[in-house]
Amino acid sequence: MTAHTIKVAGVAVDTRHWIGGERVASTETFTDASPIDSSVLGEISRGTATEAAAAVAAARDAFPVWAATSRAERACILNAVADGVEKRIEELAIVETMDNGALLRSHRRGVMPRVAHNFRFFADWLLKLDHEDFETRGHTNHVSWDPAGPCVLITPWNAPLMLATWKVAPALAAGNTVVLKPAEWSPLTASLLADIAAEAGLPPGVLNVVQGYGSEVGDTLTSHPDVRRISFTGSVPTAKRIAQSAAANLTPLSLELGGKSPLLVFADADLDLAADLAVEQYDNAGQVCLAATRFLVEESVAEEFTQRVVDKATRLKQGDPRDETTDVGPNIHPRQLEKIDGFVQRALAAGARAVVGGHRKDGQYYAPTLLTDVA
Known part of the structure; x- marks a missing residue:
C-alpha cells in the first residue's frame, strides 16, 4: 500500500x-x-x-x-x-x-x-x-x-x-x-x-x-x-x-x-410483458440513457396497463445495492438527486399525479416514480 x-x-x-x-x-x-x-x-x-x-x-x-x-x-x-x-x-x-x-x-x-x-x-x-x-x-x-x-x-x-x-x-x-x-x-x-x-x-x-x-x-x-x-x-x-x-x-x-425515449403500448399488446418492460426502466435508479422514460399507451388499455405497472413497481425493493435482493439503488450524486426531484416537483405543480413514488427517501435514494395525467 x-x-x-x-x-x-x-x-x-x-x-x-x-x-x-x-x-x-x-x-x-x-x-x-x-x-x-x-x-x-x-x-x-x-x-x-x-x-x-x-x-x-x-x-x-x-x-x-x-x-x-x-x-x-x-x-x-x-x-x-x-x-x-x-x-x-x-x-x-x-x-x-x-x-x-x-x-x-x-x-x-x-x-x-x-x-x-x-x-x-x-x-x-x-x-x-x-x-x-x-x-x-x-x-x-x-x-x-x-x-x-x-x-x-x-x-x-x-x-x-x-x-x-x-x-x-x-x-x-x-x-x-x-x-x-x-x-x-x-x-x-x-x-x-x-x-x-x-x-x-x-x-x-x-x-x-x-x-x-x-x-x-x-x-x-x-x-x-x-x-x-x-x-x-x-x-x-x-x-x-x-x-x-x-x-x-x-x-x-x-x-x-441523453434521450427521452417512449415505450409504446397498443391495445393488442401482451400487457403483462409490457408492464414488465415498463418496470425495467427503473434499472440503475433510472439512470440509463436509453431508458424509456415516457409511456404512450392506447386509451382503451391505459387504465389496466397503468395498474399492472403500479402493482409491479410497488413491489420493487429499494436499498443497499450490495444486497442481492435489492432492485433499485441510490442516485449517484446529490446534484443528480436534486435534478430528478426538480423534474418531479415541476410536473406535480403542473397538474401531474404520482401514482407511484414522487418523493425523496433517505440519503441519495429517490422512490421509483410513475406520473400520470401529464401534459
Whole structure:
C-alpha cells in the first residue's frame, strides 16, 4: 500500500493518473464519495491542463509502434485484457457498486462479463477485417483500415467501465492510442483497467487515464492539435462545448447524448410483458440513457396497463445495492438527486399525479416514480 492507494471494499485502487505507463500524481485532489451512504472512498488526483497535455504526448509518442503492431498481436493483447477482467470480475463489480451505486448482482452477472466481451468482440473483428482487391473500369481498388492516431475518450458515470470499454476496445483494436477521461463521480474502475491493461502487455502510452473535472482537463484534451478522434457520452451542454473545442482542428468526433425515449403500448399488446418492460426502466435508479422514460399507451388499455405497472413497481425493493435482493439503488450524486426531484416537483405543480413514488427517501435514494395525467 502507498499514500496514493485506497482500499474500496478490500480492493486496492491507485488514485493517481496513468500516463505513459506510469502513475502520475497531481498536486490537487477531488473527493470521491459512495452514493450508497455518502462515505468518502478516497481523494483522487485532480488533473489539470498539464496532465492532459502529458497524456496526449504519451499517446502521440506511442502511436507509431502500436499502429505498426500486427493485427494478430493487437488481438492477442486485447484478449489478454479480457482475461484480466475475467479474473477480477468480483473486484471490479464491488468497486463499481461502491463508486456509482448500481446493483452488485448486475455488475457480477452482466456488466463486468460484458466488459471482457467488449475486448474479445473487437479482437475477433480485427482479425476479420479483410477485403480482396477488385477492378472497376480498368482500375484496381484496394480497401485498407488505417489507424487515425491518439483518441480522446470521455465517458459517463452510469455504467463507467462497460461504457469506457465500448470506446477503448475498438480504438485499441484499430491501432489507435487512447486518452481516457472517466467521469469524476465514478473514476475508480478506470484506474483498475489501467492496471489490467498493463499486466496484459499493452505498451506504455497506448492507454492513458486522466482523472478530474471536464472544465479543468477537457478543453486541453478536446482542442489539442495532436488528437485525431474524440468520442463523448454524456450531456448535451457538454457536447456543445466539446464540438466547439474540436472545431478549431476539425477533429472528427462522436457524440452519444441523453434521450427521452417512449415505450409504446397498443391495445393488442401482451400487457403483462409490457408492464414488465415498463418496470425495467427503473434499472440503475433510472439512470440509463436509453431508458424509456415516457409511456404512450392506447386509451382503451391505459387504465389496466397503468395498474399492472403500479402493482409491479410497488413491489420493487429499494436499498443497499450490495444486497442481492435489492432492485433499485441510490442516485449517484446529490446534484443528480436534486435534478430528478426538480423534474418531479415541476410536473406535480403542473397538474401531474404520482401514482407511484414522487418523493425523496433517505440519503441519495429517490422512490421509483410513475406520473400520470401529464401534459
